Amino acid sequence: MTLRLYLLQRLTAALMVPLIVGHLATIIYATHHGVSAAEILGRTRGSLGWALFYGLFVLLAAMHASIGVRSVAADWTSLRGRPLTILMWGFGVLLLLLGARAIYAVVAS
Amino acid sequence: MIEDRQTDILILGSGGAGLFAALHVHQANAGLDITVASKGLLGKSGCTRMVQGGYNVALHKGDSVERHFMDTIEGGKWLPNQQLAWTLVTKAIERVQELENEIGCFFDRLPDGTLHGKAFAGQTFDRTVHKGDLTGIEIINRLMEQVWARPIKRLEEYRALALIPDATGKAVAGVLFLDMRSGQFCYVAAKAVLLATGGGPTMYRYHTPSGDKSVDGLAMALRFGLPLRDMEMVQFHPTGVLAGRNTRMTGTIIEEGLRGVGGYLLNGAKERFMFAYDERGERATRDIVSRSMFAEMRAGRTTPQGGLYISMGHLGPENVRRQFKGMVERCADCGFDLAGGLVEVVPTAHYLMGGVVCNVDTSTEVAGLYVAGEDAGGVHGANRLGGNGVANSTVFGGIAGETMSTDIAKGLDRRSKDAQALAAEVARAEMPFARKAGDLNGLRERLLDLMWEDVGIIRDEPGLNRALDALAQLEDELLATGVADSNRAFNLTWSDWLNLRSQIDISKVFAHAALKRENSRGAHFRSDFPDPGDLATSRFTIVRQRDRRLEVSDAPVEFTIVKPGQTLLKGQEAAE
C-alpha cells in the first residue's frame, strides 16, 4: 500500500466512526424501543438531512472498502499491479452506485 | 574443481578490522574491486559484535593521549611495540569521531550532551566510550550497514583455508577458500590481502570468543612462514559463566561491573577468598583475580561443577536486577539467579595479545599481505586494557585500508600463484575425507582440557612440556581421524575438523612461547619463574615455522618513546 491510499483509508475510517456509531445507535435504539421499520422509513423519506448522512456514509465506505479490498487482494491473491487498481476502482464504483440507489429508494421513493 | 576468481583487495574477516579496512579502501579509491570474505555472515560473526564494555579514547576533558599511552604501556608491562601503541591512542580519537560522525554510531552521552566515558579497570581515567553494555552491536551494525551500502563484494560463509604464495614464495598471490554452503573450493587472486580473522583463544576449556573463531588466520600466517610475537600472552577474564560442559553458553562473560559494584566471589564452601590473594579483594585487576580464582580451584575448593561462585544478593536483588538487567536475564537462561542466588563462574580465555609481527602501516614481511585487529601482535604487550581491543581493530583496520590502496597506487599488482602450493593446500583440507570417520568430539574435549590445565592461567616447565607432548599426540590422532564424505555442503563436522587443526597448530605456538618466557608478566604467569624480570631489558618472544619446524626466539623491546621508570605525563598530571 502506498502513502496516499493509506491516508485516504485511515481518513475515511476516522470520519466513518461517528457516522457508524450514529447508525448503530439508531438501530439499537429502534429495536430497543420497538420502533417499526415503517416509522423509520417514514422519518427518512424526503429528508435532506438523512440523504446527506447516508450519502456521506456511502461515499466514505466506498473509498475505504475499495482500498481495503485492494490490500487484502494484494496479500491473499496473486493479483499485482494494474489488475489490483482495476479491482479497487471497480469495487468502489459498484459500492457507490448501489449505495446511491439504496439511498434514493429510502429517501425519495 | 576449483573456482577461480580475482579481486583487487581481499579482506579476510568481517569484524571491526575487516569492515573498517573495506570502507577505507573504498574511500581512498572507489575504483578498486574490494571483496570481504567471512567465515560467518558479514558483521554477524567474530567478536567485535560481542564487545560489551566499550572503546578507549582520550577525548574527554582532562584526559590526554599521553595518559592513554602510559596506561597502555604500563598495562602491557612494557612489552608493547611503542610505535604501534602510540598510533593506537592517537588515531583512536579520529576513529571515534569517524564512528560517530560518518558511520553513525550513537554512543551514550552525559546529561550535558557530551560523550560519556566510563571507568574500566587498569586505567587512570574514565575514558571508555560505550553504548550501554552492548557497545559492539552498535559499532558493528553501523559498520555493516555502511559496507552493504557500497559496492563491496561479500563472500559470506567463505572460510579462508590458506594463503597461497607466488612462485618466489616471498609474496602472497591469493587465498584458497572453502565456500561452506556448497562445499566447493574457490581460489581468489588479489593484489593485496588483509588478514583480519580476529585471533581468539578458543582452544581453552572455558573461552569467551564467538564459535566461528578458531585462530585460522594465525595458523595460515604461521604456515606461510610469518613471525608471530607475544604468543604466550593469553588474556583470561575472571568471570565466565560455568553452566556445564553440555552448553555452548559456558565460558561466556558475565560483566566485570558486577565485581566493580561490590559483588563477592565465593569458593565451594561459600566463603570469600580474594583477600587471601590481594588486598583489593574482588576489585583487583583481571589477571590477578583470574589467577587467584585458578589457584583456589586448583586447591580443590570448588563448586560441584568445578568452579566458584559470584554472589550479588547482599546488594539487594532488586538493585541488581535493575542495574544489570541484561546479565540477570542471561544467567536466567542458563538456569541461574544472579540477582538473589549464586552463579557459578570460572576464569575464561578471552583475548590474544600476540599475533603476526607487523609495521605501523599494517604491512608485514610478506609482500601483498597486511594484518590488523586481534590477528596482529605487538600493540598490547603482556596485557590488553579493557576497551583497547576494539580500538585496536578499528584503528588499524582503517590504516590497513589506506595502506593497501596506496600500495596498489604505487604499483602493487597481482602475482601468479604457485599452483603446487595451491594443490597441496587443497589436499590438506580434503584429508579427512580419505580417513575413517572418528571421534572428533573426544579430541576437542581433550584439547580444551589440556590447554586449560597446562597452558592456561598458571604455567610451569613440566606442564608446558607435558602439553607439547600431548599436542603432538593429538595432532597425530586428528590426522588419522576422518569425516564422512557423504555431503560436503554446509558440513559443520568438516569445519570442526579444520578448526581443530588450526587450534592445535597455534596451541603449540602458545606452549613454545610460554616455555621461552622465563618470567611472569601480565597475562603470562610461570609458577617456576614468578618474577617479572628486569623491565629495562625486556624482550618479546617470536615463533615462526621454517621447514615444518617451529623456531622460537626473542628480541629486545625498543623503548622508542618512553623507557621503564619514565613517564610522558607532566609533573602534576603524573602525580594524580
Next chain:
Amino acid sequence: MSGLNQRLHTAGHRRDLFWVAAIVHRVSGILLACFLPIHFLVLGLAIERTAALDGFLKWTELPAVKIAEAGLVFLLAVHLLGGIRVLLIENLTWRPSQKRLATAAIGTAGVVALLFFLRAL
C-alpha cells in the same frame, strides 16, 4: 515466491491475541465488503419492487433477513472497534497498555453484538 521454503515453519504467532485481533479485523472488513453491496442492492430493490411500503415491511420481518441484517450490524461493530484500535496504535504514542486495549475492544464488540442479537430476535 520461489526459493522460499514451502512449508510454513512458523505458525505459533497465529495463536497470539494481537494477531487474532488483526485477522478478525481483516475478515470482518472483507465480509462487510461482501455484504454491504448486497445490503444496498436488496434495500433498493425491495423498496422499488414492492412499491407499496407494506410489502417491504412484511419482507423485513422474515427471519432470514432479520438474521442477515443483524449479522451485518455485528460485523460493523466488530470492525469499527478493531478499526479504532488500529487507528489508536498507529497514531498515539505507544503505550504498553495496548494489550488490554485490544482485549477491551474485542470484548466490547462481542457484548454489543450479543446485546443486539438478543434484542433483534
Next chain:
Amino acid sequence: MSDVIAVSIWRGRGEGRYVDYEVPRLDSQTVLDVVTYVQRHLDPTLSYRFACRVGVCGSCAMTVNGRPRWTCRTHVEKVVADGRVEIGPLANLPVVKDLATDMTRFFEKWQQAKGAFTPSKTRHDKVAHIMPASPARVEVDKAIECINCGVCYAACDSVRWNPDYLGPAALNRAWTLVNDERDAGNKARLAAVAAAGGCHSCHTHQSCEQHCPQAINPTASIAGLKQRTLGAYWSGALT
C-alpha cells in the same frame, strides 16, 4: 520427566522433511545445544548457523515449536512440550540447508529502507552534542539494540503475504535514523519508507514485537514512521 527429548529437525532445502532424533536431556541445555548434540553425535551432516552463543550476533535464529527464536538463549525447558521440540529454519527466508537460511533479502531490504546513516559531519569534526533525555534520543534508544536476527521478519505475516514488504527490522532501523538529529538523509529515507512495500504495508499484526528477543517494539517504530511520513506529506516534503 523423561531423560530424553524427542527432537524433530528440518532436513533439506526448500523441499525437505522433519527427521526425528532422540537427545538426552542435560542441565542448562539450550535449543542450540540440542542442535549441536545432533550434529556432534547423531548426524554429522546437520547444518545450522551460530556465532556468539550469547544473544548478540543474531545468527542462530530458528523456528522452535512454531515460533521464531534465538536458539542460543532459549533454554529447552522453556519450549519443550510433552517431551518434544520441533526445530525448523526461519520462515520467510530461503533455506540454504537444514536450519540455515539465506538472509540476503533481509539485508537488501535494510538498505532499501535507507537503514544506513547519512553523515552530516566528518571525522575531523567534534562529536555532536546530544541531550540523552531529548525525546528523539529516547526514541532511538528504545529501538537501537536490534541484532538483526530476523526473528521479527519471520514472524510477520505481512512479510509472508507481501514479499515486497520491507519488514519490521528494516523499518525499525529507519525509525532510529529518522530520530537521529545528526543524519542528513531523512528526506530520501522518508520517501523510501513511504514507497510501495514500505511502512504502510504493515498491518499491525504485532507479531514482531511479541517475538523480538531484544524486547524491541517494531510495531511502535513503524507507527512512528506512518505518522512521520504523513506529516511530511501534509507539509509537502513528500509527494
